[in-house]
Amino acid sequence: MEQTKNPVVLCQEDFKKLSYLLNLKPGDKTDENTLAYEVQRAIIVKDSAFPANTIRLNSAVTVMDMETRKELEFVICLPNYADARSKKISVLTPMGAAIIGFRIGDEVEWRMPAGMKRLKILDVRQPGPDGMYPPHKEVTVTAGEDE
Secondary structure: OOOOOOOOEEEHHHHHHHHHHHOOOOOOOOOOOOHHHHHHHOEEEOHHHOOOOEOOOOOEEEEEEOOOOOEEEEEEEOHHHOEHHHOEEEOOOHHHHHHOOOEOOOEEEEEEOOEEEEEEEEEEEOOOOOOOOOOOOOOOOOHHHHO
């Protein structure tokens, strides 16, 4: 049975930064479950048309590990801005690479150091012009989703 992949959506600015960071050129062969693969298969949209509920660089994100039901909150950033104490993770980490370009409600499977993980994106917040993030939305998982 073939599994349909969720579309990856990137804004032009992030596509340029990630392509440069990964040294990607059109037509390069990449392996699945890599950031390079996700960047190459992405739908690229104008920065001004980028959906606010979609993860991009500098998005504040809440995800749930569907196995442990543990929620994690962090900001996706370029490697030079990563700082675990500030909950800023690099887009080059397995978690960052797994979710960039996905949106609220998407479930993503990705190979992590501890094995395959299934993550659900619960919340995405974009920084305002002042660099501040809007308040976190409380998310509840309904009984039907618990099973």
